[in-house]
Amino acid sequence: MYPRLEINLKKLEHNTRIIKQMCERHNVKIWGVTKCFCANPLAAMAMLKGGADMLADSRIENLKKLKDIPSKKVLLRIPMHCEVDDVVLYSDYSQNSELSTLKLLGEAAQRIGKVHNVIIMLDLGDLREGVWPDNIDEFIGEAVKIKGIEIKGFGVNLTCYGGVIPDEVNLSKLVDISKDMGDKYNLDVEIISGGNSSSLYLVEKGTLPKGINNLRVGEAILLGRETAFGKRLDGLYDDAFVLKAQIVELKEKPSVPIGNIGMDAFGGKPVFEDKGMMKRAIVAMGRQDIDINLIRPFDEDIRLIGASSDHTILNVTNSKKDYKVGDVVEFYLYYGGLLKAATSAYVHKVLV
Incomplete structure (x- = not known):
C-alpha cells in the first residue's frame, strides 16, 4: 500500500557502525536516537x-515500545511531572533541568525501590532546555540532597532550537563545568554529553574537546549527514529511509489556476508563476502526511508544485520517464520530512 516509508535495516545498521567507529577513535560513546522513526x-x-551503546528517545511512549529490547534507554526530553512514574520504569537515564521534577523522580523511584540516573542539562546559549551556567553550582547543591536520584553526568543541547553550532569553546565550557561540579560535590560523572549529530563535524576534524564522551546521534545515522552544516558524511547512506507515493492522476493542465484567488485550505494566499501548460501528476499523499518542503524526488527532473491535505502535485513535464497513473514516485527525505512521514498513521511503514 501507498504512501509508504521504506526503512532499510541494513543501511541503518551500516550507518550506525560507521559513526560508532568514527566516535570510538575519540573515546566517545553514541546513543542511537529513535524518535524520528517513532521507535520502531x-x-x-x-x-x-551497528554498535549504538544505548537507545534514546524524547517520548516515554516510544521507550515503552522498546521495553523488551536488552539495552539501556535514555529519555531525552526533560520529563513532565505527570509522567515521572513511567520515566523511572521505562528509562535508565533521563535528562533534567528542574529541581521540582528531580524531586518527583526521586519520590517515584523510591516507591519502586530504585535509584534513577539523571543527566543535568546546561544551557550554553541555544536557549532551549538547561540550567544557566551562573546557576549550576546552586542547582547541584540542591539536587544532591534529593533521595532516589543519582547525578550521572551533564549534557548540552545545541543547534536544535537556536541554531548555535557546537565548537571547542562551548563544549570545553561543558567539560569544565562538569568536572568542577563533579569535584565539588563528589559526583560520579559518567557521562559528558556534547550534543547531537551537529557535533560530529568536530569528531571528523579531531577537535572535539577532550572529556566529551557521549553524543546523541539521530539524523546522521538515519540520513547520513551531520547537522551543523548539513554535510554528507563519507561512507554513509542517505537513502536508508525512502518515501514512496502512487500517482492517481496525470494530465496536461495550465500552470496557473483560473478564477479569483482567495485563501487555500491552510489559510494562505497562493502565488503562481505562469509556465504555460504542464504535465501534472498528483500523488496520493498530502500535508497531513508529509512536509513537501522537506522531501526531494529521486527523479531530478520532477518539480514539486504544491500540496493540499491529501494530494501532492508534481510537474513531470521535463522528466525523461513516461509516467502513468499507478506508477510510484520515490522521494529522499530531510529530517523534518522523515519525522512527519514516520509520525503519520496514513503512511505505511515497511521494513526492507
Missing part, C-alpha cells in the same frame, strides 16, 4: 547491531 523496535535493533 526492529529499526532500533539495527542501531544496536
